[in-house]
Structure formats: C-alpha cells, structure tokens
Amino acid sequence: MSSPPTTETTKGERTYQAILDSAYLLFLQNGYSATSMRQIALAAGLTPGGIYNHFPGKDEIFQALVIAKHPYLTIFPVLQEAPGDTAEAFIANVTNLLEATLGNDPDFIKLMFIEIVEFRGRHFPKLVETIYPMMYPLIARFDNPESDLRPEIALPTLVRVFIGNIFAYYLTEILLHDSGIPSEIRTVRLEDFMQVFLHGVLR
Amino acid sequence: MSSPPTTETTKGERTYQAILDSAYLLFLQNGYSATSMRQIALAAGLTPGGIYNHFPGKDEIFQALVIAKHPYLTIFPVLQEAPGDTAEAFIANVTNLLEATLGNDPDFIKLMFIEIVEFRGRHFPKLVETIYPMMYPLIARFDNPESDLRPEIALPTLVRVFIGNIFAYYLTEILLHDSGIPSEIRTVRLEDFMQVFLHGVLR
DNA sequence: CCTACCGATCGGTAGG
DNA sequence: CCTACCGATCGGTAGG
Incomplete structure (x- = not known):
C-alpha cells in the first residue's frame, strides 16, 4: 500500500536519474577527474557506496551522460x-x-x-x-x-x-x-x- | 671548470624547461587533474620532490604553460x-x-x-x-x-x-x-x- | 635534487 | 542502500 500506482517512475529510476543529474552538473563545473564519486553521491542524496547499485563505476556514469547529452x-x-x-x-x-x-x-x-x-x-x-x-x-x-x-x-x-x-x-x-x-x-x-x-x- | 661557458642555458634553466615540456605533453594527453606530479617528474627525468625546486606547485606549472602556449x-x-x-x-x-x-x-x-x-x-x-x-x-x-x-x-x-x-x-x-x-x-x-x-x- | 615520508582522498568492495 | 573499510595514489614537505 505504500507505493502509489499513479507514480510512473520507480524509486530506483528516480535515484538513477538523480545520480545522472548530479554528475552532469559536477562534470560541467569541475571536469571528470576532479569530480569524485563522493561528491556525486552527496549531491544525489546518498552515500558513496549507494551509487554502485546503479552504475558499475564512474566511467559508466560518464558514458551514460555522453549518450544522453x-x-x-x-x-x-x-x-x-x-x-x-x-x-x-x-x-x-x-x-x-x-x-x-x-x-x-x-x-x-x-x-x-x-x-x-x-x-x-x-x-x-x-x-x-x-x-x-x-x-x-x-x-x-x-x-x-x-x-x-x-x-x-x-x-x-x-x-x-x-x-x-x-x-x-x-x-x-x-x-x-x-x-x-x-x-x-x-x-x-x-x-x-x-x-x-x-x-x-x-x- | 666543470661548466662550459659556451652553454648559454644553465642546468637549472634546462630542468625548468624539461618540466614544462613534459607537463605540456601530459596535460594535452590526459588533462590537468589526471596528470600527477610524479608523472611529470618521471618524464622530466627527476624524482617527485625535485619539481618543487622550480615550481611552487602543480597549479603554477599550468599557469606558466598558459602564458607560454x-x-x-x-x-x-x-x-x-x-x-x-x-x-x-x-x-x-x-x-x-x-x-x-x-x-x-x-x-x-x-x-x-x-x-x-x-x-x-x-x-x-x-x-x-x-x-x-x-x-x-x-x-x-x-x-x-x-x-x-x-x-x-x-x-x-x-x-x-x-x-x-x-x-x-x-x-x-x-x-x-x-x-x-x-x-x-x-x-x-x-x-x-x-x-x-x-x-x-x-x- | 633525492629519499623518505605526511595526511588526505581517491575508486571501489564486503557484508549486511 | 548504508557502514565500514580496502589498497593505491594524490600533492606536497622535511631533512639532508
């Protein structure tokens, strides 16, 4: 009963998107190497380890952004x-x-x-x-x-x-x-x- | 007697230039953040600490390159x-x-x-x-x-x-x-x- | 200009 | 998805 069926995006999808959005802004500001996974996690509202439930690694976040943007x-x-x-x-x-x-x-x-x-x-x-x-x-x-x-x-x-x-x-x-x-x-x-x-x- | 007066550049100047040249190539290849002082030192033919006799830090190497190139x-x-x-x-x-x-x-x-x-x-x-x-x-x-x-x-x-x-x-x-x-x-x-x-x- | 080392931070993982 | 941690590497420094 806790998940409203009217919402079309799952929580996982929203977290995935939050990681992408946070990473995009940070990459634009500081570049790729100078942006840490910890910064991305913090901006996306989770702890460093949590990212790895959605992406295999930092490189794959960038790959996804290249495809999207x-x-x-x-x-x-x-x-x-x-x-x-x-x-x-x-x-x-x-x-x-x-x-x-x-x-x-x-x-x-x-x-x-x-x-x-x-x-x-x-x-x-x-x-x-x-x-x-x-x-x-x-x-x-x-x-x-x-x-x-x-x-x-x-x-x-x-x-x-x-x-x-x-x-x-x-x-x-x-x-x-x-x-x-x-x-x-x-x-x-x-x-x-x-x-x-x-x-x-x-x- | 060991320093030939015909040479117009001192050893220090040559090392300075070697650091700049090495850093330039590495920055062009990998960018700034992904290039380490150790890589620059190695490419310039000295140990990591040696760079700091010629530059206060990594940032100043980049500054010098910006001015030059x-x-x-x-x-x-x-x-x-x-x-x-x-x-x-x-x-x-x-x-x-x-x-x-x-x-x-x-x-x-x-x-x-x-x-x-x-x-x-x-x-x-x-x-x-x-x-x-x-x-x-x-x-x-x-x-x-x-x-x-x-x-x-x-x-x-x-x-x-x-x-x-x-x-x-x-x-x-x-x-x-x-x-x-x-x-x-x-x-x-x-x-x-x-x-x-x-x-x-x-x- | 080298050797040896500092504290900090990195990407990533184990276990739950 | 968090806590706690891994080994590796970072920029920079002390001392000689």
Missing part, C-alpha cells in the same frame, strides 16, 4: 526537422530552431570538451561515423545545378564549415562568458554567424 | 604582422601565415579547452580584456565607406565570427582526428573556411 545528438534532430526548399531558407530555419532549442546556453557543448580533454575524444570516431552519413544527404539535397548554393564550394566543405560555425558561436560564447569587457561583441548571435556563412563579409 | 597569444602575433590593404587581401595573408605557423596541428588549442573544462576559463576575462582592444583597431581599419566589407555587418560580429572560424577549423580538426570515416571532409582546410567567411555559400 552529446552535442551531436542535440544538434542533429534539429537539423533533421528543419524545413526549407532552398539552402538559404533551410539554414534560416535551422538557426531559429537551434536558438529556440538550445538558447544561448553553451553548457550542452561542454561534455564534448570534457571528452576532448580527458578522454582524448574516445567516442568521436564512432559518433562521426554514425552522424556524418545521416547528415550528408540532408545537405546534399542542395547540391544540384538549380540550387542557390555556389557550385564551386565542395559539399564536404559546406558540411564541415556549417557545423563548425555552430560550434564557433557557442565556443566564443563560453570564452566571453563572465569576461568583463564592455563590448557589443557579447550581443552577437548565432544568426549573425549564419548571415556571414550565407553571404560572406565582402560586398 | 595560449592560443590567443599564438594567433594574435600572426594577425598583427599580416599585411593587406583590403580586408580580402588581409584575410588571405592571415590564412597563409596561420597555416604556415600552426600547420594542421590542433594541439595549440587544447590548452584552452583544458582551461574551459578544468578551470572554468579562469583566465579568459583578463585575456579577452587584453587582446580584444588590440585586435579591434586591427580590423577596424577596414570599417570605412571605401572598404570592401559589406557595411551592414557590424564590426563586433566581424571580429567574433572571424576568430570563431579559426577556432572552428581546429576544433573540427580535433573531432575528425583519428575518426575512420573515408570522407573528403578530412581534406577541408583553413583556406576553405576563410573562403566561406569572405564570400558566403550562396550564389
């Missing part, structure tokens, strides 16, 4: 769903959807940086192998003579520079975050990056 | 020295100089990622404050009615997207490094990023 997996669905008959319209829609989905918060990208710094990008080969073939046709549909794209730009360049510009916006957002400079550079938005991507800076 | 400080002199009467010529020269100076090696940027991940970008405010005012006039000289730049692009946007594209190239280089994908995307160069920056992707 990786930027590729955050950005890709947005690209998938964006409409647009021309490249220009498509990119405008992607920009709006990304800003609506991710906002100006660059946190979602930090897990990738942790992977680069502390795991030597261990998962990137498999991720790139998985995502790139799915992304390719998405942009390849604009690779035809009637397209509004400049024909002299190779398709791989297009894909890489496009993704690169999304990362560039959020990376510079991190760099400028909390910096005290009084500049208008802080007001630059993803839209501005994409305007340059579309039209360039020259007359 | 920070990407802002690597990229900025290249921008400073690049000639060019038009923005287009200037950017072409910057691109060539950067590729000649940094090559395709994205290592120089990883120290910045370690700072983001493990130090919450502690030094960025001061760095941005120092570098941005010096960079601004560098690009502002193209901000006039006779310039070849599109007048509707604000100067802060120009600066940020430009730097962002340099980072985007090296960041995607890291992501693709060692990934087994058989694509032509690996052959994209900094020059291609800058071509898009200059002219955009649309007709």
Whole structure:
C-alpha cells in the first residue's frame, strides 16, 4: 500500500536519474577527474557506496551522460526537422530552431570538451561515423545545378564549415562568458554567424 | 671548470624547461587533474620532490604553460604582422601565415579547452580584456565607406565570427582526428573556411 | 635534487 | 542502500 500506482517512475529510476543529474552538473563545473564519486553521491542524496547499485563505476556514469547529452545528438534532430526548399531558407530555419532549442546556453557543448580533454575524444570516431552519413544527404539535397548554393564550394566543405560555425558561436560564447569587457561583441548571435556563412563579409 | 661557458642555458634553466615540456605533453594527453606530479617528474627525468625546486606547485606549472602556449597569444602575433590593404587581401595573408605557423596541428588549442573544462576559463576575462582592444583597431581599419566589407555587418560580429572560424577549423580538426570515416571532409582546410567567411555559400 | 615520508582522498568492495 | 573499510595514489614537505 505504500507505493502509489499513479507514480510512473520507480524509486530506483528516480535515484538513477538523480545520480545522472548530479554528475552532469559536477562534470560541467569541475571536469571528470576532479569530480569524485563522493561528491556525486552527496549531491544525489546518498552515500558513496549507494551509487554502485546503479552504475558499475564512474566511467559508466560518464558514458551514460555522453549518450544522453552529446552535442551531436542535440544538434542533429534539429537539423533533421528543419524545413526549407532552398539552402538559404533551410539554414534560416535551422538557426531559429537551434536558438529556440538550445538558447544561448553553451553548457550542452561542454561534455564534448570534457571528452576532448580527458578522454582524448574516445567516442568521436564512432559518433562521426554514425552522424556524418545521416547528415550528408540532408545537405546534399542542395547540391544540384538549380540550387542557390555556389557550385564551386565542395559539399564536404559546406558540411564541415556549417557545423563548425555552430560550434564557433557557442565556443566564443563560453570564452566571453563572465569576461568583463564592455563590448557589443557579447550581443552577437548565432544568426549573425549564419548571415556571414550565407553571404560572406565582402560586398 | 666543470661548466662550459659556451652553454648559454644553465642546468637549472634546462630542468625548468624539461618540466614544462613534459607537463605540456601530459596535460594535452590526459588533462590537468589526471596528470600527477610524479608523472611529470618521471618524464622530466627527476624524482617527485625535485619539481618543487622550480615550481611552487602543480597549479603554477599550468599557469606558466598558459602564458607560454595560449592560443590567443599564438594567433594574435600572426594577425598583427599580416599585411593587406583590403580586408580580402588581409584575410588571405592571415590564412597563409596561420597555416604556415600552426600547420594542421590542433594541439595549440587544447590548452584552452583544458582551461574551459578544468578551470572554468579562469583566465579568459583578463585575456579577452587584453587582446580584444588590440585586435579591434586591427580590423577596424577596414570599417570605412571605401572598404570592401559589406557595411551592414557590424564590426563586433566581424571580429567574433572571424576568430570563431579559426577556432572552428581546429576544433573540427580535433573531432575528425583519428575518426575512420573515408570522407573528403578530412581534406577541408583553413583556406576553405576563410573562403566561406569572405564570400558566403550562396550564389 | 633525492629519499623518505605526511595526511588526505581517491575508486571501489564486503557484508549486511 | 548504508557502514565500514580496502589498497593505491594524490600533492606536497622535511631533512639532508
């Protein structure tokens, strides 16, 4: 009688999620190595040993977070769903959807940086192998003579520079975050990056 | 009589440098927290206690590396020295100089990622404050009615997207490094990023 | 610059 | 899921 059937998540599932949420915040703050299992346990509301009922070890917590929060997996669905008959319209829609989905918060990208710094990008080969073939046709549909794209730009360049510009916006957002400079550079938005991507800076 | 006067560096200076070099490689490989003083000492050819004759602690080794190898400080002199009467010529020269100076090696940027991940970008405010005012006039000289730049692009946007594209190239280089994908995307160069920056992707 | 060592903390486990 | 603990390793220091 003590467990209400209206609740759809079990206590175990809620603890599992609490561990993930606590670990996510701590990893973003201090990185992987500098975050201890004891810190995660405390933040999740249990004692150090309790974590091991839900995860085999620290590494597996990070693995689960990579699967849940990786930027590729955050950005890709947005690209998938964006409409647009021309490249220009498509990119405008992607920009709006990304800003609506991710906002100006660059946190979602930090897990990738942790992977680069502390795991030597261990998962990137498999991720790139998985995502790139799915992304390719998405942009390849604009690779035809009637397209509004400049024909002299190779398709791989297009894909890489496009993704690169999304990362560039959020990376510079991190760099400028909390910096005290009084500049208008802080007001630059993803839209501005994409305007340059579309039209360039020259007359 | 045992110290040859022809040698311009003392033994102490050489040890200091050996510690820095060893720490640099280890930090790039494993990050800051996962690198121990013992590893650094071993790689530098001394015992753990010996390091403390040259550095007060682990943190100060990282500080010294940030000063010596920070990407802002690597990229900025290249921008400073690049000639060019038009923005287009200037950017072409910057691109060539950067590729000649940094090559395709994205290592120089990883120290910045370690700072983001493990130090919450502690030094960025001061760095941005120092570098941005010096960079601004560098690009502002193209901000006039006779310039070849599109007048509707604000100067802060120009600066940020430009730097962002340099980072985007090296960041995607890291992501693709060692990934087994058989694509032509690996052959994209900094020059291609800058071509898009200059002219955009649309007709 | 080495030897030997300090207290603290780490990831993980045994047993209940 | 907690209590109590394991061996290992950490950054740093004392003394020479």
